[in-house]
Amino acid sequence: MREQQNILQRADKPLMIMYLMLLTIGALTVFAVNYVPGSSSFFDLSLTHGRQMIWMFISVLLGLSMLTFNSNFFTKLSIPFYVIMIVLLLVTLVVAREINGARSWLQIGPVQFQPAEFAKTATALMLAKYISGLKISDRGVRYKFIASVIILLPMLIIVLQQDVGSALVYISLSLVLYREGFAVREVIVGLLFGVGFVCSLIFDVRILLWLFSGVTLVYVLLSSEKLWRKEGARAALFTVLIILFFSAFILAFYFVQLRLVLALGAVALLITAGLLIRSSKHIRVMPVLFMYTAITAFSVYGTAMVMNDILQPHQSQRVLTLFGLSDDPDANYNVTQSKMTIGSGGLAGKGYLQGTLTQLKHVPEQTTDFIFCTIGEELGFIGTALFILLYAAFILRLTFIAERQRSPFTRIYCYAATAIFFIQILINVGMTIGLVPVIGIPLPFISYGGSSVLAFSIIVFIVLRLDADRLLILR
Amino acid sequence: MTGNAQFQNRAWVIRGLVIGVFALFLLQLLRLQVISSDYKELAKDRTVRKVTIYPDRGQIFDRNGKLIVLNKPIYNLMVIPSQVKEMDTAKFCALLGIDRDYFDTKMAAARRFSSLHASVFFPQIDGETYAGIEEYMYQFPGFFPEIRTVRGYPYASAAHVLGYVTEVDSADISRSDGYYKSGDYIGKSGVERSYENILRGKKGYRYMVVDAHNRLMGSLADGTMDEAAEAGKNVTLTIDIELQQFAEALMAGKKGAVVAIEPTTGEILCLVSSPTFDPNLLSGSNRSKNFGRLVMDEGRPLNNRALTGYYPPGSQFKAVMALLGLQSGTLTADQGYPCGGGYRMSGHTVGCHGHPAPANVVMGIQHSCNAYFCYVLRHYIDDQEGSTADNLALLKEQLASFGIGVRTGVDLPGEKPGNVPDPEDYNKIYGTNRWKSSNFITLGIGQDQMIVTPLQNANLMATIANSGYFIAPHIMKSVAGEDSLMQALNRRHQTSVNPVFFEPVIEGLSMVVKAGTARVARIDSIEVCGKTGTAENPHGKDHSQFSGFAPRNNPQIAVAVLVENSGFGATWAAPIASLVMEYYLTGTIAPSKQYLLERMLNANLLGNPIVPAPPVALPIEDPDILQRDTVVASR
Numbered sequence A: 001m002r003e004q005q006n007i008l009q010r011a012d013k014p015l016m017i018m019y020l021m022l023l024t025i026g027a028l029t030v031f032a033v034n035y036v037p038g039s040s041s042f043f044d045l046s047l048t049h050g051r052q053m054i055w056m057f058i059s060v061l062l063g064l065s066m067l068t069f070n071s072n073f074f075t076k077l078s079i080p081f082y083v084i085m086i087v088l089l090l091v092t093l094v095v096a097r098e099i100n101g102a103r104s105w106l107q108i109g110p111v112q113f114q115p116a117e118f119a120k121t122a123t124a125l126m127l128a129k130y131i132s133g134l135k136i137s138d139r140g141v142r143y144k145f146i147a148s149v150i151i152l153l154p155m156l157i158i159v160l161q162q163d164v165g166s167a168l169v170y171i172s173l174s175l176v177l178y179r180e181g182f183a184v185r186e187v188i189v190g191l192l193f194g195v196g197f198v199c200s201l202i203f204d205v206r207i208l209l210w211l212f213s214g215v216t217l218v219y220v221l222l223s224s225e226k227l228w229r230k231e232g233a234r235a236a237l238f239t240v241l242i243i244l245f246f247s248a249f250i251l252a253f254y255f256v257q258l259r260l261v262l263a264l265g266a267v268a269l270l271i272t273a274g275l276l277i278r279s280s281k282h283i284r285v286m287p288v289l290f291m292y293t294a295i296t297a298f299s300v301y302g303t304a305m306v307m308n309d310i311l312q313p314h315q316s317q318r319v320l321t322l323f324g325l326s327d328d329p330d331a332n333y334n335v336t337q338s339k340m341t342i343g344s345g346g347l348a349g350k351g352y353l354q355g356t357l358t359q360l361k362h363v364p365e366q367t368t369d370f371i372f373c374t375i376g377e378e379l380g381f382i383g384t385a386l387f388i389l390l391y392a393a394f395i396l397r398l399t400f401i402a403e404r405q406r407s408p409f410t411r412i413y414c415y416a417a418t419a420i421f422f423i424q425i426l427i428n429v430g431m432t433i434g435l436v437p438v439i440g441i442p443l444p445f446i447s448y449g450g451s452s453v454l455a456f457s458i459i460v461f462i463v464l465r466l467d468a469d470r471l472l473i474l475r
Numbered sequence B: 001m002t003g004n005a006q007f008q009n010r011a012w013v014i015r016g017l018v019i020g021v022f023a024l025f026l027l028q029l030l031r032l033q034v035i036s037s038d039y040k041e042l043a044k045d046r047t048v049r050k051v052t053i054y055p056d057r058g059q060i061f062d063r064n065g066k067l068i069v070l071n072k073p074i075y076n077l078m079v080i081p082s083q084v085k086e087m088d089t090a091k092f093c094a095l096l097g098i099d100r101d102y103f104d105t106k107m108a109a110a111r112r113f114s115s116l117h118a119s120v121f122f123p124q125i126d127g128e129t130y131a132g133i134e135e136y137m138y139q140f141p142g143f144f145p146e147i148r149t150v151r152g153y154p155y156a157s158a159a160h161v162l163g164y165v166t167e168v169d170s171a172d173i174s175r176s177d178g179y180y181k182s183g184d185y186i187g188k189s190g191v192e193r194s195y196e197n198i199l200r201g202k203k204g205y206r207y208m209v210v211d212a213h214n215r216l217m218g219s220l221a222d223g224t225m226d227e228a229a230e231a232g233k234n235v236t237l238t239i240d241i242e243l244q245q246f247a248e249a250l251m252a253g254k255k256g257a258v259v260a261i262e263p264t265t266g267e268i269l270c271l272v273s274s275p276t277f278d279p280n281l282l283s284g285s286n287r288s289k290n291f292g293r294l295v296m297d298e299g300r301p302l303n304n305r306a307l308t309g310y311y312p313p314g315s316q317f318k319a320v321m322a323l324l325g326l327q328s329g330t331l332t333a334d335q336g337y338p339c340g341g342g343y344r345m346s347g348h349t350v351g352c353h354g355h356p357a358p359a360n361v362v363m364g365i366q367h368s369c370n371a372y373f374c375y376v377l378r379h380y381i382d383d384q385e386g387s388t389a390d391n392l393a394l395l396k397e398q399l400a401s402f403g404i405g406v407r408t409g410v411d412l413p414g415e416k417p418g419n420v421p422d423p424e425d426y427n428k429i430y431g432t433n434r435w436k437s438s439n440f441i442t443l444g445i446g447q448d449q450m451i452v453t454p455l456q457n458a459n460l461m462a463t464i465a466n467s468g469y470f471i472a473p474h475i476m477k478s479v480a481g482e483d484s485l486m487q488a489l490n491r492r493h494q495t496s497v498n499p500v501f502f503e504p505v506i507e508g509l510s511m512v513v514k515a516g517t518a519r520v521a522r523i524d525s526i527e528v529c530g531k532t533g534t535a536e537n538p539h540g541k542d543h544s545q546f547s548g549f550a551p552r553n554n555p556q557i558a559v560a561v562l563v564e565n566s567g568f569g570a571t572w573a574a575p576i577a578s579l580v581m582e583y584y585l586t587g588t589i590a591p592s593k594q595y596l597l598e599r600m601l602n603a604n605l606l607g608n609p610i611v612p613a614p615p616v617a618l619p620i621e622d623p624d625i626l627q628r629d630t631v632v633a634s635r
């Protein structure tokens, strides 16, 4: 008991208070969404928001009990937890029935849950465990490869479960890699990989080719700054060869008959450029070009596969809608309805429980993916702004907690938590206000859903537990 | 530890990214919620749906209280694609009489529009047909009827007067300052157009609350915000529908026009443009097909010849010329002029037919002497003070006071002004002021560049019947609560000719019928005044014309009749005008005139009449004289 009090005293108060505030807002909002004037009681636990409150209660209880764990428990747990989650994801892929177009729900007795929600935590812990176990001098190519695989493995399985939203969350972990010493360009290439994955669903693949080529070219030229300074002529010749390589490579996609010739020409140009630059230590072009070729090949050949096999029709339609490429009124419907509902709130909102559009079930998925609309309608700009600021403070607080750690494990884990919350909010709020494609992903602590509240709470409580020991242990 | 220090500044990059994204969100929220009102407006439209209630158009009655335009229900079959369930499509198609292609095309179009909102699947099913389908409709969820009304015309007559109603086009919408919305109906011609604002009523609105799936959730604020629709006002026209039908029957098989006016009030008793058509053709489901047929028809049945037909007035004009001469003082009532078979000028002769020498105005009119009125014009132009051009301008001005060369102001759309030449016209032909009265001497006998519509002719006769004034011809007799409108319609126009000068002219017109060129127009026991006219037609046979009024004392009806390409005025126009007057004044046709009635009804001057005489009880003693079968078959 004394131990626990100690822990509570040592836990980060601001983060805890913000967490509780968000949970409260979540409970009130879920109640507002399902509110029927004159017949709803806030304390009726049989209703939707009642079930949500039970889950919140369980989450807080579980979280508090987790504070009593030894913080070493989490480092030790990392690897088994990650392995178990990967297995669970694979099991889910096989046994799950389709719900809302995705095979991501696992049924155990009466309880339904989404392993993907918990796999985020497992991946964050695993990443922290792996990176913190290495000396700085050991962080070479092998390190970068393994770190990438830790992130990409669950992501790939989740993509196969046709849960694109959850899969996109893993892209955010590249922020952690960035903080842990990945070069900016490597992170950019990684992000490009992720963004390219989404974009390749939207744009003509040939435009993507030009995009990737441009980015790669700029990347190569910038990273060879020293080369330009010392060996201008060789750099110029190299640049010309690389431009010719890109041209031949791109033209290969346009001219079907000449494809083989052009492809061979591109390879020849690439080898010439490589030989020319071989002796220079100022540029490392081969990994970049390898990455480039991989990404293009993935976007070009992956597009058809992803569009047709992985992405649900409604999802690809929504992606198209965001970019104004679809005139299907029903696909536009969700975004327009959502923006209308938020817009109708005006500056001060219609008042809590006064959201007419909310009560009319104006927006689809209103308790889950589009719950932000209700905040927008009932509390207006004042409410949404305060809400956004609260989230910003919450996330920034996470980064401050991360930076004050002596333990790399805790730091990495805190950054993973930061990244996960950040992308969840980025995608969820972004889609409701029309800045991001409509991709089903919950708003942490607010959206209805037991798995989601529990999983996000666990992430927060692990941060609190690890942080509480920041002065005691150096892991 | 060292690794931490090395990349610590990156924490700020990450925080910067977070702050940047959240700032972007705040800006977008500011735009959506505070700055832009687009989404608020949209929100009103989408969730609180404004359902338009279409008012019934006003019904139209004739002067005797007979209902001539009514509303009948039709059904637009609507579909909401998202509510369509699996169904027996073959049966559905069979019920509607459509094929699978139509079904697929329409469903695809409806889905393209929206799967949640209703689109028209099959428009304008008439009441009887719908009754046959109704009992099966429950088998086809997602389909439902929308009731609208279309116009019905029990007398199948007076198409040009009544006009027709159709869906608004984009021009109507942009002109209307936001009143009309796509799918609304609007009067496109005739009374329907000129009294659109009165007939259409006021659209009402019901504010219905619907959810994102377009399911009805109830009415907003218990309907307190709803605006009730106001039905259009019923109106009574000046038309006598039976007279109209009678005149139409007489004109069947002929091209031309009949206009009858009550002189003391300016009320139009009938207005016929022939060929005409059954107005029911332009209402309901086959509207566009029928409209296309009428547009393509060589007889131009959609033209309203009574208001827009351009014809030289011919000898009918002589009555006006006499009045202007008398008023100017260049003619006295007992002035005689020689007529040795015509009016001789240096270059050529205006010919005349054999008749006693016209010793005065009455005889000039009675015998329709060309020479006499050439003299009248010459003296009018040459003997008055002022130049030739001045006096021609005066002539034009005085004619305008008779409603000639200007629009009479009838309350029907599309009226044309006709034409009276002015000095500029002759300046162009002969050079400025290098012309004199002999250059346009035939103006005196209603030729040269004189153009008059049948309506203007009828109005002219009403003016003469009134001895010097007219009320602008109008079609609207009464609308409840529109007093100022009725006052405006009944404004009196005084001519520039002193009433005393009308007496000899009226005597002349009476003599025309008693003992002149229009003896065929006589009616037993009623003194008819009138004047034939034979309008020269450079493109073929002359147009037969007659205009007149009756009875001479206390005139009740003024009529103008024009029958295209049929020769002398006395042959067709005069008998038709006479029958119209007799029917109106006595309610029947005397036995002695039955032969004339028979001849007029059966005369087919076109070879192939477009539309049959309407099926009405005509004042005919032996119905067999109407050989309508041939006409019906040609439909």
Ligand SMILES: [Zn+2]
Binding pocket: B339, B341, B342, B352, B353, B355, B368, B369, B370, B371, B372
């Ligand atoms: Zn003569």
